[in-house]
Amino acid sequence: MTLARLVTEGRVQAGVDLSGLTTYRLGGPAAFLLDAATSDDLIAVAAVLAEETREVLVLGRGSNLVISEAGFDGLAIRLGPEFGGIELDAGARVTVGGIVPLPQVARTATAAGRRGLEFLIGVPGSAGGGVRQNAGCFGTEMVDVLESAVVFDLLTGKTAAVDAFALDMTYRHTSVTATDVVLSATFQAGEGDPAPGLELIREHTRWRRLYQPGGTLNAGSVFKNPPGDSAGRIIDSLGLKGLRIGGAEVSAKHANFFVAMPGTEPSHVYLLVKKVAAIVGSETGIQLEPEIQFVGHFENAEK
Incomplete structure (x- = not known):
């Protein structure tokens, strides 16, 4: 073949x-x-x-x-679609396909009386991507709710069910590699009245509309938070909101979101990330680590 x-x-x-x-x-x-x-x-x-x-x-x-x-x-x-779907299993478990958007998981599970997954309303990625990154929002991460994942290894051609504790999940990190495909994830939720959970989702959504640049082209949080601090707070404290390279701009709403305005090229985003990281490093001594992934060659961007 x-x-x-x-x-x-x-x-x-x-x-x-x-x-x-x-x-x-x-x-x-x-x-x-x-x-x-x-x-x-x-x-x-x-x-x-x-x-x-x-x-x-x-x-x-x-x-x-x-x-x-x-x-x-x-x-x-x-x-493809075969890897979608949400199943409400016994014991308050929720099993979802790798392509299911995490906000959809939050809404569906909460409406069915499965509690504890409301935070996923603020994570824009898919279940598979969320597992790989140990994504999180509102003080909760995937590691807090993930029971297991089914992973296909492209190097061996084998599929395995992997318990969460075996995934080495730390802040925005897991042992899931670039050649692993997360086919599904099973979450351990709690059980309870849907009403308070649905209200919490509405509160989270209102907060995001107020403090994050919805309706713009962005990739979510650009940098990981350093220990004990917030990347957005640090960038904002240095007056970098509105800093722009080409069409890429540090959001005026949230300094850890970089938005793509009309005319933006990928290299503009790359250079803006490099520049903000350099300024933060020079002014504070803190080395910010990107949360977003750059794919392809960007070597010529700095020439």
């Missing part, structure tokens, strides 16, 4: 624009894209990767990605 054969069979597409698959709506094409309709598609690609060396990019909702103008010279993988 070769990648060229999968292209001929129509299972893999060549030269596919990725900009529409990210929340920034930026970036160039992927050399190849697999829309995995079933696990068989993933198994076929794993067989190819055993013979051909290819960089892999697993796409969720594209909510923490900046793809370069030149694109991605590898194989991008996106899960």
Whole structure:
């Protein structure tokens, strides 16, 4: 099995624009894209990767990605509808497919009387991406509610159910690698009256509308929070709201959100992230670490 054969069979597409698959709506094409309709598609690609060396990019909702103008010279993988769906299991467990948006998990589970997942309303990514990153919001992270995940390893072609404690989950980090695909996740929720949970979701939503730049092109939090502090507070304290490179701008609403205005190029976002990090480092000694992922080559951006 070769990648060229999968292209001929129509299972893999060549030269596919990725900009529409990210929340920034930026970036160039992927050399190849697999829309995995079933696990068989993933198994076929794993067989190819055993013979051909290819960089892999697993796409969720594209909510923490900046793809370069030149694109991605590898194989991008996106899960199809088979990997959607939400199941309300016995014992207040909630099992969701890897492509399910986390805000949808929050609403569905809470309306069914499953409590403790309300915070997911503030996480813009998919369940698979959220597990990989140990995403969180409003003081709660995936590690606090995740029981297990089903993960497909593209290097071995094997699927395994992995308990949360085996995922080495720390702040915005897990042992899920770039060649792992999270097919589903099971959360351990509590049980209770839906009404207070739904009200909490409404409160979280109101807060986000007030303090985050909704209705703009952005990728969520740009930097991880340093221990005991907030990246947004630090950036704001240095008067960097409104700082702009090209079309990329530090949001006036939340300093840890960088918005893409008309005319933005991926390199503008990259340079703005580098500049803000450099200013913060110079002024405070704090080395901010990006939470968003840069994909492709950005070396020429600084020339």
